[in-house]
Amino acid sequence: MTEKKTMNYPATGTLHAPADSEVLLRGVLVYGEGEPADVLVRAGVIAEIAAAGALSTEGETLDLPGQVLLPGLVDMHVHLREPGREDTETIASGSAAAARGGFTAVFTMANTDPVTDNPAIAEMVWMKGQQTNLCDVHPVGSITKGLAGKDLTEFGMMAASEAKVRMFSDDGKCVADPQLMRRAVEYSKGLDVLLAQHCEEPRLTEGAVAHEGETAARLGLRGWPRVAEEAIVIRDALLARDYGGRLHICHASTEGTVELLRWAKEHDIPLSAEVTPHHLVLTDEKLETYDGNFRVNPPLREHADTLALRQALIDGTLDCVATDHAPHGSEEKCCEFDKARPGMLGLETSLALIARLFVTDVPAGQEPQNWRFVAKVMSERPAEIVKLPGHGRPVAVGEPANLCVVDTGRAWTAHGADFASKASNTPYEGEDLPVKVSTTLLRGRITCRDGEAVTD
Numbered sequence: 001m002t003e004k005k006t007m008n009y010p011a012t013g014t015l016h017a018p019a020d021s022e023v024l025l026r027g028v029l030v031y032g033e034g035e036p037a038d039v040l041v042r043a044g045v046i047a048e049i050a051a052a053g054a055l056s057t058e059g060e061t062l063d064l065p066g067q068v069l070l071p072g073l074v075d076m077h078v079h080l081r082e083p084g085r086e087d088t089e090t091i092a093s094g095s096a097a098a099a100r101g102g103f104t105a106v107f108t109m110a111n112t113d114p115v116t117d118n119p120a121i122a123e124m125v126w127m128k129g130q131q132t133n134l135c136d137v138h139p140v141g142s143i144t145k146g147l148a149g150k151d152l153t154e155f156g157m158m159a160a161s162e163a164k165v166r167m168f169s170d171d172g173k174c175v176a177d178p179q180l181m182r183r184a185v186e187y188s189k190g191l192d193v194l195l196a197q198h199c200e201e202p203r204l205t206e207g208a209v210a211h212e213g214e215t216a217a218r219l220g221l222r223g224w225p226r227v228a229e230e231a232i233v234i235r236d237a238l239l240a241r242d243y244g245g246r247l248h249i250c251h252a253s254t255e256g257t258v259e260l261l262r263w264a265k266e267h268d269i270p271l272s273a274e275v276t277p278h279h280l281v282l283t284d285e286k287l288e289t290y291d292g293n294f295r296v297n298p299p300l301r302e303h304a305d306t307l308a309l310r311q312a313l314i315d316g317t318l319d320c321v322a323t324d325h326a327p328h329g330s331e332e333k334c335c336e337f338d339k340a341r342p343g344m345l346g347l348e349t350s351l352a353l354i355a356r357l358f359v360t361d362v363p364a365g366q367e368p369q370n371w372r373f374v375a376k377v378m379s380e381r382p383a384e385i386v387k388l389p390g391h392g393r394p395v396a397v398g399e400p401a402n403l404c405v406v407d408t409g410r411a412w413t414a415h416g417a418d419f420a421s422k423a424s425n426t427p428y429e430g431e432d433l434p435v436k437v438s439t440t441l442l443r444g445r446i447t448c449r450d451g452e453a454v455t456d
Ligand code: NCD
Pocket: 079, 111, 171, 172, 173, 198, 295, 296, 297, 298, 324, 326, 327, 341, 342, 343, 344
């Protein structure tokens, strides 16, 4: 056996609550169903579930009457900006935002400065996340060195590192060269790691800042056509068909992408896909005021696209929700629309937006969903796709206590300035949201209490 490297941080997400620690969640509705229950967490594990009022503890009791208990949320797509742009987000501030949003694990993209294209940076990101201890922060390794789209990185070295990198992506950029992508697919297959593609044929999006359509034409903004996304979705689906591997489509945004995914899944192609809250709820009509907070890649599309994306998430054609949390400084957002950096905050609003759209305030004509659906698309499926142990597990005795609790009686108004995130570029500024995450537990430790991250 080789000597274990001496490191001052643990090798996996195993920081547990002390063996004798207990937390009692009193009066919760497990998955929003049935009668109120008491859930006792001991030493980081769900120890007992009984009728409300039946359990007690020497440890901390949280009174959460009628609140909805779900597995801790998992976000496959965030940008925490460390290293390089710590002025806009750090692993610590992003972890606090994640805890406030109900997340217990996030995957942070490789488009940092320097790029996460080697084990040293990946280990640094993982270590800082574990030191912060508010959320498991998994680094995503880049597919190509320096995100330059020329040479593959050493997936194997990153996968074998202390960070155990299990997902690779050049997100922010597309791996446009088809031969290189084919090699990446073949390489990833041998290691059983996930490849996540930011689908954007760059020759179709030169200078593009908004969805190519009537709104962009009227506002004088250069258009980003749907085909720029769809051409890569189908190309990569065919690469996955012929060379295997596990391929994931980042931030699906068009009706056509949904049709192609449906075809791919019917043909048993190993492909998964995510959709962001903003592509489900916002359209390019928001660009009317040229507010840079609505600039994002891929761009906000049309109403018909949002309807197709919603239906696809309901029927499983789209697997999961990912926020694409993309913090930017105010000077990078409050400027001319076509100079604004693309990207929106997501971690602290996503649960409320998804709950509103699918459970509490379902639009006419759309089939209502329950809280199990929310657990599926925001926790279980993402954990399954990335093969992440310990997260996205059932709320049941013996399971790790990675949990979140939603207060369905607590409406609130989104204000970027109130977020734990260092940035405030939310497209939902001033918007009323119907429910709020009150509590998050990471392996039995309270990381969010009464809606605030526990940063002591
Ligand atoms: C992301 C960013 O800011 O890093 N921006 C965005 O508009 N989504 C990159 C990306 O995910 O494409």
